[in-house]
Amino acid sequence: MSISAFQRKLEMLVSLDAVDRRTIAALPITVYPTEKRREIFDNGQRPNFAFVLLEGWAARFTLRTDGSRRITGFLLPGDFCGIHARCGAEMDHAVVAITDCRVGHIPHDVLNAAIKDRRNLSDALWRAKLSEEATLRKWLLVSHDAYVAVAHFLCELHERSERLGLVRDGRSKLPLTQTDIGDALSLTAVHVNRTLQRLRRDGLIVIGKGELTLVDGTALKRAAAFKPDYLGSWRQ
Amino acid sequence: MSISAFQRKLEMLVSLDAVDRRTIAALPITVYPTEKRREIFDNGQRPNFAFVLLEGWAARFTLRTDGSRRITGFLLPGDFCGIHARCGAEMDHAVVAITDCRVGHIPHDVLNAAIKDRRNLSDALWRAKLSEEATLRKWLLVSHDAYVAVAHFLCELHERSERLGLVRDGRSKLPLTQTDIGDALSLTAVHVNRTLQRLRRDGLIVIGKGELTLVDGTALKRAAAFKPDYLGSWRQ
């Protein structure tokens, strides 16, 4: 269940062949458990490995000078991070565990060797990166209106859960506090609270106790103008 | 002056060797002039070429369902776009010429052939992409406060101009209307106007007639918490 989260992610991005699969299976991934709310990656580091989230949720974030926090993305099982340090970049953000996690480390030289001459695998990394970039653009796009932003945010995470097979009866895990959501959308927790209540009152969602149910997913997606293509629509 | 904008950009990202330079020089780039305000790339296309902006300014944008426009990035001479379609993605945004431009087209297969086995060149593309991604994160980071957002925005474009050698006496071209700036920051043109006036009154900038002068760059950068590292700090 856990190492395979990485493979499953790659399978969603490209069509792996037998050699690709063997290459992935042969990767020496060291696994570390990480506690909820503990930092996984620090800002400004230049680690010599990439990491894969094998279990749990994590968030990318940056602290502002005034101490406030901006979450710029969420990692779900299978998602990876710090791939880019591979080519000499330094982390421009930190990563924190939202829930208890299991994190796999992959040294960069190993990764580089693995994707060399494996066009499939290097394409997978590109596509993952492009999808992240598209997600950032989407966040910018919807950020002009809190109701739309929150609705879109919930659609996005629900869709991502769904693609991992984690939705039952329209219900998915959402282990975020309203403060987390606010930090992701540049809204105060108070305003997130009131916006969620509006979404509830409008009969679109049920949310609480770490779970989200799309009561009327169609209407929610309409309200959010949610089109999931940007989440990596290369394979069905 | 014009094809070389592309090479200069790559030189800023990696250390090119003689073979790299020859490879770049040999690229069959077809150049098209484009008029101000004309669209360069349409949304949802899957073009078989990437393009390089050789002269002028352009902007990436997406239209919302209500007709409003979100600019998600600016292209300056040397910047390229649509590289990613290379690996099967479709454009999730459009590109419009801000000024009259000269645009170079490079077929994807040519590009793929060129970067294959040229680790330097493929790294350059990665770094360019990572820098764009970091820029998007930065825009999200500063978006919580209009004064900070506008200040940061001006710092960023001024810095990018400077790296292209386009700054004289702290003065750079800024061929944007206040509506453009608003579309980039999710602010109304009216509010951009008032915010610019505050920045003027605070003695930080002089702006107008398509030009921007940083009267007190240090103070402006402090106000914006501007740290230019994210713009691709690989080479000085």
Added chain:
DNA sequence: CGCCCTTTTGAAGAAAATCAAGGGCAGTGG
């Protein structure tokens, strides 16, 4: 000059932040 586009200004209203306090719930320790 007259036109179009952009900038500027004013007044009013909506959206979101801030400040403050109360309530629920889970975990902890007596």
Added chain:
DNA sequence: CCACTGCCCTTGATTTTCTTCAAAAGGGCG
């Protein structure tokens, strides 16, 4: 078992920020 603590959610009142609407004032260009 109950009190206590800490975290999160909720609510209300108030202030600030930003938008909206409207109109006037430049500025470049045929």
